[in-house]
Amino acid sequence: MSSSLLPPVKGVRLASVPARIKDWQRDDLLLIEIPKEASVSATFTQNSFCAAPVAVAKEHISKGNVRALLINAGNANAATGSRGLSDAQACCEAVARAINIRAEQVLPFSTGVIGEHLPLQRLLDAIPRAAEQLSDSGWDGAAKAIMTTDTHPKTASRTLEIGGEEITVVGIAKGSGMIQPNMATMLAYVATDAHVAQPLLDKMVKEAVNASFNRVSVDGDTSTNDACVLIATGATGSQVENSEDRAYSALMGAITQLHIELAKAVVKDGEGATKFVTVQVEGAGSSAEALRVAFEVGESPLVKTALYASDPNWGRLVMAIGNAIPGSLDTTKVNIYLDQVQVVEAGGRSVNYLEEQGEQVFSKPEFTIRIELGRGNCSEHVWTCDFSHEYVTINAEYRT
Template identity: 75%
Template sequence: MSQSLLPSVKGIRLASVPAGLRDWQRDDLLLVEIDQGAAVSAVFTQNPFCAAPVVVAREHLLRGRVRALLVNAGNANAATGARGLSDARACCAAVAKALAVRPEQVLPFSTGVIGEQLPLQKLLDAIPPAAAQLCHRGWDRAAQAILTTDTRAKTASRTLEANGERITVAGIAKGAGMIQPNMATMLAYVATDAAIARPLLDTLLNEAVGASFNRICVDGDTSTNDACVLIATGAAGRPVKTPGGAGYSALRQAITEVHIALAQAIVQDGEGASKFVTLQVAEAESPEEALRVAFAVGRSPLVKTALYASDPNWGRLVMAIGNGIQGGLDTRRVHITLDGVPVVKAGCRAPDYREAQGAAVFAKAAFTIRIALGRGHCSEHIWTCDFSHGYVTINAEYRS
């Protein structure tokens, strides 16, 4: 196996193998073995049409110590009924047999086409070879194995010193389309060798997800398969049990930074995307309102196509802002800037604004749109991208 560019995480072993789930020549099955005694936390899609592996993973997470993850690309095993659930459980049983653990200690994950039955035998045949190849330095190959329409792997890591110990945080993610998470992201796996008690790990994950994956939008659709897993193996350092514990602040920052880096990488690799845009909404009545307005702008097809065309059509911005407001809005208080260039003042075109200024900003590969609502003191931000011809082509030809 090729040497990983990401640092290994003590207590984690990985293996990626080709199971042939689609017509491609690449790894598409990932097996992750977790040392006994590790704490595992996870969040899943809130889409009620959740996939069979999500149902099974939720059940297993509640039943005991997680010892393994199994991830397949190319087939979502979603909207597949009783057979889908049976297939997901059969995969867990096969992993349990290969690793000498219990089936309920295995969490299954799938990504790919919705509505097709899982090619179960191909997965079952690939699990023993994967188990035989498990090693500590397999993160980058793992990041490649879980991709679908992604054009590149998403990886991130941080190292820190805590209580005199060197701690590693490393993560991988996949996702390029069907993205506006309502919990986490498409699929993301982050691990640290720090020792973190499970209740605190749950808190860290929810905080990190709130600062990262729940702030991205490619097309406004929440997937049936979204999941984010955070693992703390406990193989390095003294246990962190409370927010006030030694080293907690630095560890929290590192975990959050890894999640943010992975989330931003998903937007940057959005299907057909050519622009990475930070949307800041300030002077809102509440954080919820600020995020609601940000997502109304960030997922608007009219805004996103203007981004692609490098057309600073600010009229589309004010339209989308109005769609995100619940209740009256005094438009005379609304101001908009593009990378600091005033475009809208008091709800109208800024007197000194020139079209060439906006066009220069929109022509950049990355820029910031700031919206001040003039309604309060709350601010939030999200990251989004444009809609291109490539997005339409990718999704129109997704099953061809």
């Protein structure tokens, strides 16, 4: 196991081992052990074809006192029927035997190809090995073990002071394709060693996810396996028990910013992505309307291919905006900016706009598309990326 660059979180131990779930030479099974005094909260995919491990994890977390997480890469164990459920449960039972807890205290997670059964015996053989290697310095190896089409691991950490004591927050995520909000959008695991009351932790994970992972899109597809887990081990003396406390605000801020960092990393590592783009919508009649417009623009294949080509084809932007608000948009109030360059004014091409200006912005690796609707005072944003030739290649060859 490689040495960790991320700081340990008091009370959390991790181990990554190779289970050979696919024909690769790498760690692909992660075990996370947490103390009995920990609080655990999670959000899960809304996809109706939710994977077997999602169904089992939902059932187990509802019983409380979660003590371990098991994550495998390479196989999603989704659309696998009753066998998939029994395989997920068997993995929980193996973890329970290995670290002397109950199976219902284990949350299973899987990511990878949909529609194939787990190579169960390989996982059962690997779990005891993982239990033997548990260490508080395993965060970086953990981030690598959960990768699928990711090109690099996604990690983040924060430290802050609460009540004179240093508190650590560490998170890892995986995600590159099949990324779309409606939590979750991928797999993410975040832990802090603060003590947080369960109701507050539930509030924290929902708010942090809404500000981060529910504001990103790579391709508009919500996975069958998505989840985001937030763990508070309670291993330090610092306690967060009231949402009105300064301690809550400080910890909530750190956790939210960490989630945002991970969410942006997912978009920047979008399959074949070459551009990271913020779509900012202002002057909407409601937050829901602003998000609808932002996602319509951010998910449009025509917009995303123009981004890749560095072609400031603003006609595709107005098309997407019009699709989001059919029939009721006063287009004469719409303005569009590419960074600081105004390309659309009062619903038409800005008289001062030069094509070369748009090309300069669209050629940048990161920029903002800002849309003014003139319908109200609500604003929202999403983060998206382009569609490249490589995106098609990766997904065309995903199972080979």
